[in-house]
Amino acid sequence: MKALLQRVREASVTVDGAVTGQIGPGLLVLLCAEPQDTEAVADRLLAKILKLRIFSDAAGKMNRSVQDLDGASTAGGLLLVSQFTLAADCSGGNRPSFTGAAPAALGQALYDYTVAQARKLHPEVATGIFAADMQVALVNDGPVTIWLEMA
Known part of the structure; x- marks a missing residue:
């Protein structure tokens, strides 16, 4: 699985003009x-996401995870959005190939599983809608953007 993490001050997902998920400070x-x-x-990826120390401590060093900040006024939300385009292969020309993405049924099953597990392990989890045309808005904090891959 692949994940692109962005430390945000706020983020939201809108589908057909309605907000389907939003968080204050945390991770998109x-x-x-x-x-x-x-x-x-998916379990290994989620464990890494929840424990990754990319939030500042009192000394200003990235030393706290999204879980360390639960209930704090500075961070804590988790907004999970499915994005098959992270599997894009642009090596063969100007039009990306997405054959590296899981078939829709497997992709949705693993996304739903990850969301369910995240909700068991973390108090604030919001989502987009799998396979929907989503508009994602965010205020990147830092900016801090991290690429993760698990096999």
Whole structure:
């Protein structure tokens, strides 16, 4: 699985003019499943996302995770958005190929599984809608943007 994490001051997802998910300070996570991915891979990726120390401590060093900041006024939300385009292969020309993304049924199953697991492990989880035409708005904090891949 692939994930693009962005530390945000706020983020939201809108579908057909309605907000489907929004958070204040925390992490916007764009998720992409690949054909070989399993629930075990999703578990490892989620564990890394929740423990990654990319929030500032009192000394201004990136030393706190989104979980360390639960309930704090400075961070804590998790917005999970499916994004198959993270699997884009642009090596063959000017039009990306998305054959590296999981088939829709597997992609949705792994996205839904990841969301369910995140809700068990973290108190504030919001989402987009799988396969919808989504508009994502964010205020990047830092900016801090991290690319993760798990196999």
